[in-house]
Amino acid sequence: MTSNPNPQSVTDTTARFAYLISQISTSLINASPDEAAEHIEKALAVLGHDDDKDRCYVFLFSDDYAQMSNTHEWVRSGITAHKEDLQQVPADAMPWFFAHMQEAGRVLVDDVHTLPPEAGGFQTELLREKIQSMMAVGMFLEGRLIGFVGCDLVQRQRNWSDDDVRRMQLIADMIANTVARHRAEEKLQQVQVELRAANERLAQLANEDGLTGLSNRRGLDTAMDSELRRMQRNRQLLTVMMVDIDHFKELNDRHGHMIGDAALRGVAQELCHVLQRSGEVLGRFGGDEFLAICPQLTQQEAEQRAVTLMERVKNVNTATPLTVSIGIYTFIPEPTTTPDEVLRAVDKAVYQAKHDGRNRFFALAASSPTTKR
Ligand SMILES: Nc1nc2c(ncn2[C@@H]2O[C@H](COP(=O)(O)OP(=O)(O)OP(=O)(O)O)[C@@H](O)[C@H]2O)c(=O)[nH]1
Known part of the structure; x- marks a missing residue:
């Protein structure tokens, strides 16, 4: 936990966070499915600029939780991006992380060096990315964990506070809502395409002789x-x-x-x-x-x-x-x-x-x- 800030800084932090949330929610609400990726990355940038994070990202799990992929990423200038090499990461590579996410809906790492031995594969990955502290909070869709929003600190270490987690959770919920809305819209579009094809086929069948396939x-x-x-x-x-x-x-x-x-x-x-x-x-x-x-x-x-x-x-x-x-x-x-x-x-x-x-x-x-x- 971080030490209690003075009243003035509480007001400042609260006001800053309220402003941040309004920026992110406006951006996400206005995003059409085509612009979703761009707006989610914008939201990650806003999140990253707030109290100097180095990397912010979204991961989505496969339906069977056998793997996860980094779908959106923002990195501070001078920090290495890892989205490309974090596609279809198998659960076997870091079982501790997968289990923790599913059980607790979050993973907080204040100091990478203090992770327990069972977190071996996960720790190796954090060290490869030169991460000192990281936090990931789950995104839920109708009560089901679909992925997480997370951030890394590369240039410094930090002990995450309950407030940090609450704020990140709020942003994760907003991004999850956006993902849910766009998935529903995509499904609707797909159903519309299928309906159109079925109608065309019906119209064709209405004019077709069943035995010979010629016009009726x-x-x-x-x-x-x-x-x-x-x-x-x-x-x-x-x-x-x-x-x-x-x-x-x-x-x-x-x-x-x-x-x-x-x-x-x-x-x-x-x-x-x-x-x-x-x-x-x-x-x-x-x-x-x-x-x-x-x-x-x-x-x-x-x-x-x-x-x-x-x-x-x-x-x-x-x-x-x-x-x-x-x-x-x-x-x-x-x-x-x-x-x-x-x-x-x-x-x-x-x-x-x-x-x-x-x-x-x-x-x-x-x-x-x-x-x-
Ligand atoms: N197998 C089969 N028979 C059909 C179908 N539709 C009609 N028929 C039969 O086609 C036959 C047509 O007979 P007719 O109109 O007397 O013609 P026809 O025996 O060819 O005599 P002509 O035209 O004068 O040479 C009838 O026996 C109908 O039952 C079908 O979809 N399948």
């Missing part, structure tokens, strides 16, 4: 609306193709729904190979029907793609060889063209391909003669 009817409707408007504005060609598996009911009835599902997935995969170029939207329209919305694709190009698709579908690995019938409708949308009209036209083209014997395409153009194969 809802996704197709949205794409049809926007492509109709876009192509109408640009006065450009839009081709819509409907692909329908032939005799799919028979495949289901004879070989079961699992084989039917595998066939749907296989056809979807081939459709992706042949039809899904940049800007094209491909989806499962329903049952065994698929729809492709292809901006700026000419009828001739669409017919070539239909031929390729029919060839590839034959190789889809199912119990019986698959074939498809394809309807093609190519047109430049008018301001009055509706999605229903387009779907009716392409449906008519598929119907014609089925009627003509299946395993073929039928192309319908708004302003040119129809072709078939």
Whole structure:
């Protein structure tokens, strides 16, 4: 304990400390998470300048107390900094210090040479840093020790008083509150990022067909609306193709729904190979029907793609060889063209391909003669 100061110096010390605390708390309260490190180090500097400490620091323990790291440090000019070499310090290196912090929530060293023999590793570290006296007080978060704030005296020795400890504890509490606030804010930000990703995924799932991973009817409707408007504005060609598996009911009835599902997935995969170029939207329209919305694709190009698709579908690995019938409708949308009209036209083209014997395409153009194969 230090000797009792005279009344005048008590007033001076109290006033000085009150000023110090107000400086530190203002700085910490105003700190945003990005500025936290800077403000905690500023607080340590204020603490260090008060009655000439040589080094002030914050350490945080790992959750299992197996190690600790120096996260913030202030050093007086001419004093060696040690933050870099005090990262992930294992508890095994100084068990006495770790045990004392956990049990008493503080470690006070008036004179490094009077430490007990059990404090061997800790004493070696203090001597390495040329420390004569040091004090560390715990930072607690919801009653749990998360780290400590401490200070070293290198150039002189000091017997710490109860007042010294109380003051340091006040500052440790303020820094712990700042750490807690920033951890909560970081967690909140992380939750927000995860929520955003989950919402995006949900929106994606709402437009996705669960079996094939292609767009579902809802996704197709949205794409049809926007492509109709876009192509109408640009006065450009839009081709819509409907692909329908032939005799799919028979495949289901004879070989079961699992084989039917595998066939749907296989056809979807081939459709992706042949039809899904940049800007094209491909989806499962329903049952065994698929729809492709292809901006700026000419009828001739669409017919070539239909031929390729029919060839590839034959190789889809199912119990019986698959074939498809394809309807093609190519047109430049008018301001009055509706999605229903387009779907009716392409449906008519598929119907014609089925009627003509299946395993073929039928192309319908708004302003040119129809072709078939
Ligand atoms: N395995 C499976 N079958 C489905 C699914 N959705 C619809 N179906 C079946 O698809 C079949 C479609 O049959 P139809 O519309 O008669 O067509 P089809 O037998 O291919 O006849 P055509 O088109 O005239 O050649 C029905 O038996 C439906 O039960 C699905 O998700 N999985």
